Amino acid sequence: MNKIIRYFKSLLMIELFQGLSVTIKHMFKPKVTVFYPEEKIPKSNRFRGIPALRRYTNGEERCIGCKLCEAVCPALAISIDSEMRSDGSRRTTLYEIDLFKCIFCGFCEESCPVDSIVLTDFADYHMEDPKESVLNKQQLLALGDRFEQSISKNRQQDAAYR
Amino acid sequence: MDAILEFIWLLIRIGLFTLLPLILMVAYYTYAERKVIGAMQSRIGPNRVGPLGLFQPFADVIKLLLKEIILPKEANRYLFLIAPILAIAPAFGVWAVVPVGDGLVWADLNAGVLYVLALSSMGVYGIILAGWASNSKYALLGAMRSAAQVVSYEIALGFSLLGVMILAGSLNLQAIVNAQSGGMLDWYWLPLLPMFLIFFISALAETNRAPFDMAEGESEIVAGFHVDYAGASFAVFFLAEYANMILMSALTAIFFFGGWLSPFEGWAFLGDSWLRDSSIFWFLAKLVFFMFNFLWIRATFPRYRYDQVMRLGWKVFIPITMVWMLVAALFVFNGIVVRGA
Numbered sequence: 001m002n003k004i005i006r007y008f009k010s011l012l013m014i015e016l017f018q019g020l021s022v023t024i025k026h027m028f029k030p031k032v033t034v035f036y037p038e039e040k041i042p043k044s045n046r047f048r049g050i051p052a053l054r055r056y057t058n059g060e061e062r063c064i065g066c067k068l069c070e071a072v073c074p075a076l077a078i079s080i081d082s083e084m085r086s087d088g089s090r091r092t093t094l095y096e097i098d099l100f101k102c103i104f105c106g107f108c109e110e111s112c113p114v115d116s117i118v119l120t121d122f123a124d125y126h127m128e129d130p131k132e133s134v135l136n137k138q139q140l141l142a143l144g145d146r147f148e149q150s151i152s153k154n155r156q157q158d159a160a161y162r
Numbered sequence: 163m164d165a166i167l168e169f170i171w172l173l174i175r176i177g178l179f180t181l182l183p184l185i186l187m188v189a190y191y192t193y194a195e196r197k198v199i200g201a202m203q204s205r206i207g208p209n210r211v212g213p214l215g216l217f218q219p220f221a222d223v224i225k226l227l228l229k230e231i232i233l234p235k236e237a238n239r240y241l242f243l244i245a246p247i248l249a250i251a252p253a254f255g256v257w258a259v260v261p262v263g264d265g266l267v268w269a270d271l272n273a274g275v276l277y278v279l280a281l282s283s284m285g286v287y288g289i290i291l292a293g294w295a296s297n298s299k300y301a302l303l304g305a306m307r308s309a310a311q312v313v314s315y316e317i318a319l320g321f322s323l324l325g326v327m328i329l330a331g332s333l334n335l336q337a338i339v340n341a342q343s344g345g346m347l348d349w350y351w352l353p354l355l356p357m358f359l360i361f362f363i364s365a366l367a368e369t370n371r372a373p374f375d376m377a378e379g380e381s382e383i384v385a386g387f388h389v390d391y392a393g394a395s396f397a398v399f400f401l402a403e404y405a406n407m408i409l410m411s412a413l414t415a416i417f418f419f420g421g422w423l424s425p426f427e428g429w430a431f432l433g434d435s436w437l438r439d440s441s442i443f444w445f446l447a448k449l450v451f452f453m454f455n456f457l458w459i460r461a462t463f464p465r466y467r468y469d470q471v472m473r474l475g476w477k478v479f480i481p482i483t484m485v486w487m488l489v490a491a492l493f494v495f496n497g498i499v500v501r502g503a
Binding site: 013016019020022023024026027028029031032033 | 198
């Protein structure tokens with residue numbers, strides 16, 4: 001009996017018409033597409049985008065060259081050299097992050113004792129040459145200057161949970 | 163001299179009234195396909211080139227024509243280049259006998275249905291030759307699948323047309339349309355409902371469209387028969403596939419949905435409304451409806467497995483059409499459907 005019912009079902013294409021009704025209903029449903037470059041969805045304040053180096057408000061770079069981030073980086077994306085500056089403090093002479101290696105895990109930010117290296121919420125960057133994947137110290141500091149507002153705002157919002 | 167001028171004038175008219183509208187329809191059919199399938203998948207579809215993306219087809223065509231035509235080293239040059247032409251010529255050639263309105267037909271053949279069947283089965287030569295001349299295993303597999311599929315479904319297609327011929331008593335496409343006059347309940351989709359469905363499904367298989375796109379089968383054999391084609395030669399295959407879809411929609415409208423006849427012909431209460439007049443408008447409306455169904459079906463169903471395609475064609479469609487041919491004959495014999503009227 002079940003077999004006969006199945007035969008009739010497949011002959012009358014009942015299930016096929018059910019499928020067709022689903023697609024035609026979806027055709028008239030409102031679309032949820034975000035028109036990306038013009039429209040952007042809100043980001044979490046914990047969003048992990050491109051890394052940057054911050055400064056203090058007086059313009060002094062925060063990084064003290066402790067190399068904790070270099071040690072903790074699971075992808076070995078960070079390389080640091082440091083020496084004594086004329087005023088006797090330790091500063092980095094080389095601070096490079098390879099964006100091709102970086103996995104945006106945020107361990108460097110967590111390990112940093114002076115909140116110098118941070119991950120900004122900026123993610124839609126591009127490069128036109130593979131060589132540009134390595135960000136040097138100047139570029140990282142420039143990124144930090146550029147996004148200082150959103151960086152400090154996001155840190156403030158998240159401070160209670162850290 | 164006059165004869166030559168007349169011939170050239172005829173060619174110009176054919177180009178102006180059949181080829182150009184067809185090519186434009188193909189261009190905007192691809193656009194409609196992307197929009198409709200996008201909408202059915204809750205997407206938007208192309209919307210960047212021009213207002214609402216309306217210039218997208220031209221951007222695509224320019225891109226395809228500017229690309230290089232690649233000739234594989236081991237390919238048979240001559241057949242490789244002639245195959246796309248063989249695929250597209252029948253798709254356009256059939257339009258010679260397709261009446262788009264009362265008397266609006268290039269050649270009023272008495273054996274129009276035979277011409278349609280003969281030319282539409284020519285299209286598979288282009289596919290087979292493309293697959294063979296490419297000298298690649300994927301292309302050959304795609305061509306073999308396509309050949310087997312088209313040959314199998316041609317039988318079901320032909321048998322379902324036999325029902326139409328029994329009811330209409332003619333092989334002339336205009337006569338077939340005129341035999342369906344009297345409103346939408348007099349069209350042949352009603353007495354030949356199974357035939358109509360089988361004709362349309364076989365048309366999907368004939369044009370190698372989803373869910374019967376075994377010849378392309380991009381998840382199994384890359385792109386099938388046109389895997390080695392690029393640029394303009396690929397564009398011709400693309401054009402042929404869509405032209406075939408438009409053709410099959412037109413044939414469905416003519417054989418089962420009364421061609422240019424108005425669906426409200428016999429509805430007296432509508433008065434003298436233009437809705438009751440048979441015109442090319444109704445033909446185009448039916449054409450667009452069936453063209454939309456092609457897209458709708460593609461957006462809904464996954465691809466058949468190869469053996470299931472063969473089973474469906476040989477063990478389901480052909481027996482049903484054979485049985486319903488007898489039923490159609492009984493309809494005529496008992497006077498339920500008056501032959502040719």
